[in-house]
Amino acid sequence: MGRFRTLSARFFRRPAEEVAPELLGRFVVRDLEEERLVLRIVEVEAYLGARDRASHAWQGRRTGRNKSLYEDGGVAYVYFIYGMHYCLNVVTGRSGNADAVLLRAAEPIAGAGTMLEHRRLSRSPRPGDLAGGPGKLCQALNIDRDFDGSPLTRGALRITEGEGATPEVIVTGPRIGIAYAGEAADWPLRFAIRGHRHVSRPLPWSK
DNA sequence: CGGAAGATCCACT
DNA sequence: GTGGATCTTCCGA
Numbered sequence A: 001m002g003r004f005r006t007l008s009a010r011f012f013r014r015p016a017e018e019v020a021p022e023l024l025g026r027f028v029v030r031d032l033e034e035e036r037l038v039l040r041i042v043e044v045e046a047y048l049g050a051r052d053r054a055s056h057a058w059q060g061r062r063t064g065r066n067k068s069l070y071e072d073g074g075v076a077y078v079y080f081i082y083g084m085h086y087c088l089n090v091v092t093g094r095s096g097n098a099d100a101v102l103l104r105a106a107e108p109i110a111g112a113g114t115m116l117e118h119r120r121l122s123r124s125p126r127p128g129d130l131a132g133g134p135g136k137l138c139q140a141l142n143i144d145r146d147f148d149g150s151p152l153t154r155g156a157l158r159i160t161e162g163e164g165a166t167p168e169v170i171v172t173g174p175r176i177g178i179a180y181a182g183e184a185a186d187w188p189l190r191f192a193i194r195g196h197r198h199v200s201r202p203l204p205w206s207k
Numbered sequence B: 001c002g003g004a005a006g007a008t009c010c011a012c013t
Numbered sequence C: 001g002t003g004g005a006t007c008t009t010c011c012g013a
Helices: A016-023 A112-119 A134-141 A179-186
Strands: A027-031 A036-048 A076-081 A085-091 A099-110 A157-161 A170-173 A190-193
Touching (some): A016 A036, A099 A190
Antiparallel strands (some): A036 A099, A036 A190, A085 A099, A170 A190
16 A cells, blocks of 8 residues: 555554554544545553543443443544544553553644545634544544444554654653543653644643 | 533634 | 533443
8 A cells, every 4th residue: 555554453452551652653544435534643642441540441341332442452442522522542452451542633644625624614724623632633534433443454444654763752741631530640641742733732841 | 210421622702 | 711512421329
């Protein structure tokens, strides 16, 4: 397929905190009927399954919504939130473990025009409007629950690498929107490319 | 079976 | 910076 090489299942079958920073600088490829949409990942968060109070799988919870979290690494976990948004996770680790990485923000590489149409903005777009947030990212790629449990190693939605290594510096911080999670709210499981303009919210960049 | 909350986003002040 | 939208999902009774 040339420029964008799909990552193998082996890549995903490791703990989320290990996979998460390695997803930065890699790509989400979404094939539509007549067009390929490509985003470059610039911000993610790791969720540590049963041992993480912020995870949907806290204390081993198994529900109808979260069952794909327990699949072998390399599939999508897509859930619906706040009555109107979807969030896309990359499931990691082995079967029975519920680790996952939330894709929070990405930079448009190809198909920005179509992504802008998907976003249905009323105002003129500013940087970060296309995919600078987990809900925006899903809307831009037209992702919904139909992708829940689907493989990211083949098919219409894939995680790939491009050419060369990731040149940027990675910074970490606490995760967003999980104040209820007690001690886990402080864990530095949010990862981003330092200073990147498409990040959803500022991090304390180290200088 | 009902109530409450939620890994968010947008418009408005 | 604040509040409202909007509805699925979950948990307790």
